[in-house]
Amino acid sequence: MPSDLDPIFKPKSIAVIGVSRNPNKIGSILFKYLTESGLPLYPINPHLEEFMGYKAYPSVLEVPEEIDLAIISVPAKAVPQVLEDCVKKGVKGVVIISSGFGETGPEGKKLEEKLKEIIKKGKTRVLGPNTLGIYIPSRKIDGIFTLRERSPRPPAGMFAYISQSGAAGVAFMDYAAHYGIGISAFVGLGNKIDVTEAELMEYFAEDEETKAIALYLESIKDGKRFLEVAKRVTKKKPVVVLKGGRTKRGAVAAALHTGSLAGSDAVIEGAFKQAGIIRAYDEEEIIDFTKVLAYSKPMFGPNVAIVTSGGGYGVIATDYIESTPEKKGVGLKMAELTEETKQKLREILVPYASVKNPIDMTADVTDEQYDKTLEIVNEDPNVDGILCLALFQTPFVSEKLVDIVEKWCKHGKKPMVVVSIGGTYTQKMIKEMEQRHVPIYPSIWRGAKALRVLYDRGRYLKKVGAEGE
Amino acid sequence: MPSDLDPIFKPKSIAVIGVSRNPNKIGSILFKYLTESGLPLYPINPHLEEFMGYKAYPSVLEVPEEIDLAIISVPAKAVPQVLEDCVKKGVKGVVIISSGFGETGPEGKKLEEKLKEIIKKGKTRVLGPNTLGIYIPSRKIDGIFTLRERSPRPPAGMFAYISQSGAAGVAFMDYAAHYGIGISAFVGLGNKIDVTEAELMEYFAEDEETKAIALYLESIKDGKRFLEVAKRVTKKKPVVVLKGGRTKRGAVAAALHTGSLAGSDAVIEGAFKQAGIIRAYDEEEIIDFTKVLAYSKPMFGPNVAIVTSGGGYGVIATDYIESTPEKKGVGLKMAELTEETKQKLREILVPYASVKNPIDMTADVTDEQYDKTLEIVNEDPNVDGILCLALFQTPFVSEKLVDIVEKWCKHGKKPMVVVSIGGTYTQKMIKEMEQRHVPIYPSIWRGAKALRVLYDRGRYLKKVGAEGE
Numbered sequence: 001m002p003s004d005l006d007p008i009f010k011p012k013s014i015a016v017i018g019v020s021r022n023p024n025k026i027g028s029i030l031f032k033y034l035t036e037s038g039l040p041l042y043p044i045n046p047h048l049e050e051f052m053g054y055k056a057y058p059s060v061l062e063v064p065e066e067i068d069l070a071i072i073s074v075p076a077k078a079v080p081q082v083l084e085d086c087v088k089k090g091v092k093g094v095v096i097i098s099s100g101f102g103e104t105g106p107e108g109k110k111l112e113e114k115l116k117e118i119i120k121k122g123k124t125r126v127l128g129p130n131t132l133g134i135y136i137p138s139r140k141i142d143g144i145f146t147l148r149e150r151s152p153r154p155p156a157g158m159f160a161y162i163s164q165s166g167a168a169g170v171a172f173m174d175y176a177a178h179y180g181i182g183i184s185a186f187v188g189l190g191n192k193i194d195v196t197e198a199e200l201m202e203y204f205a206e207d208e209e210t211k212a213i214a215l216y217l218e219s220i221k222d223g224k225r226f227l228e229v230a231k232r233v234t235k236k237k238p239v240v241v242l243k244g245g246r247t248k249r250g251a252v253a254a255a256l257h258t259g260s261l262a263g264s265d266a267v268i269e270g271a272f273k274q275a276g277i278i279r280a281y282d283e284e285e286i287i288d289f290t291k292v293l294a295y296s297k298p299m300f301g302p303n304v305a306i307v308t309s310g311g312g313y314g315v316i317a318t319d320y321i322e323s324t325p326e327k328k329g330v331g332l333k334m335a336e337l338t339e340e341t342k343q344k345l346r347e348i349l350v351p352y353a354s355v356k357n358p359i360d361m362t363a364d365v366t367d368e369q370y371d372k373t374l375e376i377v378n379e380d381p382n383v384d385g386i387l388c389l390a391l392f393q394t395p396f397v398s399e400k401l402v403d404i405v406e407k408w409c410k411h412g413k414k415p416m417v418v419v420s421i422g423g424t425y426t427q428k429m430i431k432e433m434e435q436r437h438v439p440i441y442p443s444i445w446r447g448a449k450a451l452r453v454l455y456d457r458g459r460y461l462k463k464v465g466a467e468g469e
Numbered sequence: 470m471p472s473d474l475d476p477i478f479k480p481k482s483i484a485v486i487g488v489s490r491n492p493n494k495i496g497s498i499l500f501k502y503l504t505e506s507g508l509p510l511y512p513i514n515p516h517l518e519e520f521m522g523y524k525a526y527p528s529v530l531e532v533p534e535e536i537d538l539a540i541i542s543v544p545a546k547a548v549p550q551v552l553e554d555c556v557k558k559g560v561k562g563v564v565i566i567s568s569g570f571g572e573t574g575p576e577g578k579k580l581e582e583k584l585k586e587i588i589k590k591g592k593t594r595v596l597g598p599n600t601l602g603i604y605i606p607s608r609k610i611d612g613i614f615t616l617r618e619r620s621p622r623p624p625a626g627m628f629a630y631i632s633q634s635g636a637a638g639v640a641f642m643d644y645a646a647h648y649g650i651g652i653s654a655f656v657g658l659g660n661k662i663d664v665t666e667a668e669l670m671e672y673f674a675e676d677e678e679t680k681a682i683a684l685y686l687e688s689i690k691d692g693k694r695f696l697e698v699a700k701r702v703t704k705k706k707p708v709v710v711l712k713g714g715r716t717k718r719g720a721v722a723a724a725l726h727t728g729s730l731a732g733s734d735a736v737i738e739g740a741f742k743q744a745g746i747i748r749a750y751d752e753e754e755i756i757d758f759t760k761v762l763a764y765s766k767p768m769f770g771p772n773v774a775i776v777t778s779g780g781g782y783g784v785i786a787t788d789y790i791e792s793t794p795e796k797k798g799v800g801l802k803m804a805e806l807t808e809e810t811k812q813k814l815r816e817i818l819v820p821y822a823s824v825k826n827p828i829d830m831t832a833d834v835t836d837e838q839y840d841k842t843l844e845i846v847n848e849d850p851n852v853d854g855i856l857c858l859a860l861f862q863t864p865f866v867s868e869k870l871v872d873i874v875e876k877w878c879k880h881g882k883k884p885m886v887v888v889s890i891g892g893t894y895t896q897k898m899i900k901e902m903e904q905r906h907v908p909i910y911p912s913i914w915r916g917a918k919a920l921r922v923l924y925d926r927g928r929y930l931k932k933v934g935a936e937g938e
Contacts, residue, residue: 104821151862152892167779167832170862171890178892218781244784247791249803253827254784281797282785283890284912310636312687315713315723316751322716326795328750334718352573358722363636393620393639421640421752423621423647443753 004125005195005203007092009136009185011069014143015042015060015091017082018073018098019051026097026145027073030133033142034071042067044082060089067091071133071143076100079129080114087122096128097145102191103130116193131190132169137183138209144186146170157182158437159212159294160204162197164189165244168216168283180435181291184209189217196221198229205233211469212238212294214286218245218254227275234276235466238293238457242280243268276460278453285449292439292450296415298458298468301384303335304451305377305414306358308389309365309397313421313444314358317387320448330452332385334358341380348372366396367404374408374416385451386416389444392426402432409438415454419447473594474664474672476561478605478654480538483612484511484529484560486551487542487567488520495566495614496542499602502611503540511536513551529558536560540602540612545569548598549583556591565597566614571660572599585662600659601638606652607678613655615639626651627906628763629673631666632685633658634713637752641685649904650760653678658686665690667698674702680938681707681763683755687714687723696744703745704935707762707926711749712737745929747922754918761908761919765884767927767937770853772804773920774846774883775827777858778834778866782890782913783827786856789917799921801854803827810849817841835865836873843877843885854920855885858913861895871901878907884923888916 018027043051046058070091101112133143137156154176163169204210245254246265280286304321308314323329345355354360405418418440433440441447487496512520515527539560570581602612606625623645632638673679714723715734749755773790777783792798814824823829874887887909902909910916
């Protein structure tokens with residue numbers, strides 16, 4: 001079903017309003033990156049005839065062809081006029097990068113109201129103002145204004161990340177790029193004068209490349225509508241929301257930062273749960289949770305098998321699985337392995353291994369034992385999910401362990417989360433696993449929380465009688 | 470005051486029992502690493518006359534000189550005899566690397582009892598068996614048997630790490646080496662037939678290079694003695710303990726793994742608190758907490774100032790500071806900045822910055838504004854500690870920010886913790902800060918927890934009327 005947001009995320013042509021002779025200006029940087037898309041581009045600047053080999057126009061009104069998307073990067077005061085032009089021209093989508101609006105005080109707020117008036121005159125859909133931009137790696141559409149040298153972009157992947165915070169958005173992409181965590185889209189929400197988080201959630205619910213949606217919000221525009229949409233969307237795809245301002249002081253800080261008031265936390269907590277939204281509490285959880293939901297099937301029971309080569313780590317993991325959230329845990333259960341499972345494990349592991357959950361294969365573990373153990377555990381009917389500690393320091397384990405955990409994460413009967421702890425070599429293996437869409441975590445705590453999120457997802461789907469996608 | 474453990478950690482000569490013609494055997498690897506210490510070394514092997522240029526002896530009894538430390542790496546069954554020789558020779562300290570004792574079952578347990586009998590006959594102090602070994606980077610004593618290619622060693626630094634878990638010990642060193650986190654000593658506890666965690670804690674409390682002590686325990690040998698010692702030690706130096714097995718299932722797993730029973734968690738929680746022990750719950754917290762306690766002064770009040778260039782991150786940090794531990798927070802307070810502070814901040818920051826705590830300097834922040842802001846906040850009498858978000862993605866911030874946060878961490882009036890979030894460039898800056906002993910964390914949550922630990926330490930010192938070191 002075509003959406004009126006398609007011209008923003010799947011444009012067939014793009015105008016950049018505010019390119020400049022100075023290559024360091026935001027408009028010029030944007031234009032340069034957008035040339036990689038291979039789309040027809042229209043640089044807009046009244047003083048230029050040509051820009052980077054493309055014919056330039058003084059205004060979108062002078063462009064003879066249809067324009068799907070216009071990206072605006074001119075001083076705030078000039079935005080109303082160029083937006084007016086876009087509406088007149090019938091440009092379908094606009095992204096306003098320019099800042100200096102509601103976020104700066106009453107003056108800017110007034111200017112923002114002016115933009116809203118202009119939008120009413122036509123059908124143009126507007127993202128922003130004050131947004132980082134958009135980035136769709138699979139289409140090579142890089143409409144983010146920060147320099148790549150400072151803020152690298154992540155590769156193409158399986159979840160959409162929608163951020164109201166600019167700084168957090170840049171840091172997210174930087175982090176994701178470093179680890180090779182891919183995304184289907186990045187969207188900077190900005191001041192939300194037109195396109196809202198609810199619409200974006202709905203839009204990406206229909207996007208085939210997107211398997212899960214992350215929303216980093218500092219305010220919620222229309223709470224009722226947002227929850228209604230979420231309720232629909234979460235039956236299909238997992239939605240993770242990070243909503244800053246859950247304490248009084250935090251809410252005040254959020255209000256100062258975004259100019260809009262945040263709601264009471266207790267209300268939000270309950271409403272999120274009812275709408276099937278998975279809640280994240282910080283910049284790390286939002287990635288950790290969305291990732292595992294995009295990559296893995298849900299977990300339909302609470303019983304976890306822990307597979308480890310370090311006994312001590314097995315103990316820490318067990319403590320986290322079995323403790324309630326109030327007591328620093330995730331409130332799942334340790335699976336009681338069947339006698340058959342234990343017998344089979346005894347046959348393949350060293351005699352001093354522990355075949356009682358947590359399964360401790362010991363430091364003498366081999367790649368093959370990892371493989372066989374995961375095979376056996378996947379067959380155990382008492383197991384609902386697996387936490388696998390893939391440790392690369394032991395002598396008989398090789399890079400093949402990456403293939404093994406990838407295989408069981410993707411093709412095993414049970415959902416599985418992987419934890420690898422260590423330094424330079426381990427970091428390399430972690431990046432490799434990230435690129436292969438293995439839900440991998442560098443600490444036991446983060447891995448345990450990811451399993452819990454899979455369980456929450458499974459429980460929600462069961463409750464509402466949905467299957468997800 | 471000399472200690473009878475000095476020969477183990479400050480040996481003047483070392484015998485390695487179990488070197489071999491095969492360079493891949495543990496004894497040979499150990500010997501090779503130990504040559505870097507520049508100490509007199511005695512390779513022991515009845516079949517060798519010479520080893521790596523050192524005169525070899527069939528037994529320690531044949532060595533004409535005094536031996537401070539003997540490291541034993543022979544098959545379990547051969548250990549009683551060589552230990553007997555060590556005792557007879559009057560070797561002062563012994564580290565038994567060999568495994569195959571209590572950790573393997575009843576047979577091994579019997580062998581272990583034999584070792585205890587032998588020790589009783591003399592004054593030789595024994596670490597192990599089944600230990601990873603010892604590593605004192607400042608003395609270039611690397612008595613760890615794992616290959617450096619697989620498990621790199623951290624540099625010299627400010628805290629001692631004592632680990633009962635081998636796998637966790639190796640992973641810790643690997644992680645610390647990767648980030649450049651230095652240690653004063655690493656000690657593998659092993660099966661604790663003689664030297665215990667309590668003694669080691671007491672020993673490193675007297676060690677000048679050690680500013681804090683981390684203990685990763687799977688069991689506690691003599692609880693009463695341990696707590697008595699801890700009570701004494703924590704008045705001088707901070708002690709962080711990670712004790713696996715806090716849930717029933719975790720305790721069973723710990724018992725299976727170490728062969729010794731763990732105590733009830735409620736009892737341990739209370740006892741630790743009373744003894745001034747800071748408790749860590751996982752492999753990440755034990756490093757995070759020990760590090761900040763080694764590098765930073767304690768925090769003597771709960772009031773935190775947050776300094777950030779990303780408004781959204783300021784909100785998340787505020788939520789974590791203000792929420793209680795039951796509600797996903799650390800239970801500190803946001804400081805009320807004085808009017809003077811706010812006025813001074815207004816003078817140096819951009820007009821759209823927020824001078825209300827959290828202080829949001831905005832993405833236009835410069836190195837100099839970071840510096841000035843930290844200077845101003847350090848002067849505010851309402852502030853007890855600082856959480857500084859040093860973000861490297863913004864355009865006007867440079868590598869100099871590392872110097873700036875280092876300066877204020879080390880010379881500011883208030884304790885300060887730094888958080889940097891991001892990818893490749895940020896990781897580089899994080900490593901640089903780690904090497905300079907800045908308490909740096911890659912996530913807001915970990916930074917907030919570190920501040921809380923400084924506050925717990927401050928509160929404890931006040932309560933017991935001690936000053937710490």
